[in-house]
Amino acid sequence: MEGLLFLTFATIAVLCAVNLVLQTHPISSALSLIAVQLIVYAGAIMVLFVFVIMLLNTGAEKRPARKVLVTWISLPLLFTFIALAAMLIGAQVPKTETVTFGGFAGGTTLSVGRALFTQYLLPFEITSILILVAILGAVVLARKEI
């Protein structure tokens, strides 16, 4: 049951990621990325992406694709790295380590909130400053005369 669900969602995620990389039109890529990161991002970040893409109204990439040599080097390199990572992870993590639903009951709102407001209070506050700076930066960059 868990294996089936994991394989389903993992396949969806990987296919969407491949689609994101392969699409030449940014709006198609954006829709793929939305499917990958449905939960939090679709509400905040991806709407921003789609908004900017629509605002700029860009077409597909006009220039020809990368040279054939680049494709023939990069694709085997990509698969090599993936296989290497899978091999290393498979060698390091014992097979008896499994994930079951409800195996870790600590990720509740209560425990996360408690850790956030005690142990991680300073990073939490610094994050708010970071967001404030980001807002100011976005507003400054969006002015007319730059």
Next chain:
Amino acid sequence: MELPLSLPTAVPLSWFLILSAILFMLGIAGFLLRRNIITVFMSIELMLNAVNLTFVTFSYRLKQVDGHIFSFFVMVVAAAEAAVGLAIILTVYKNRSTLEIDEVSSMKL
């Protein structure tokens, strides 16, 4: 490692890490191979999400909430980065009327 022929009842922990690695590699590939600046930016988001998956997996393994909190912080940083980055992209497009990264190779206009 050989693939099991029948589905296991519980998912091995390493599968999550391998999935995360695959997503991260695809993000790197998109970052290096794409030309559109927005697609490059979205590849960065993909890499951040892959790292989030790793954090949550280790949070499960170690039975601690620290991984959850780290992934929250990563999401917050990604949101701030998206806001500033998209504003920069808008400014670049306003000044140069292009989104091809190869044409935006010099800082002076």
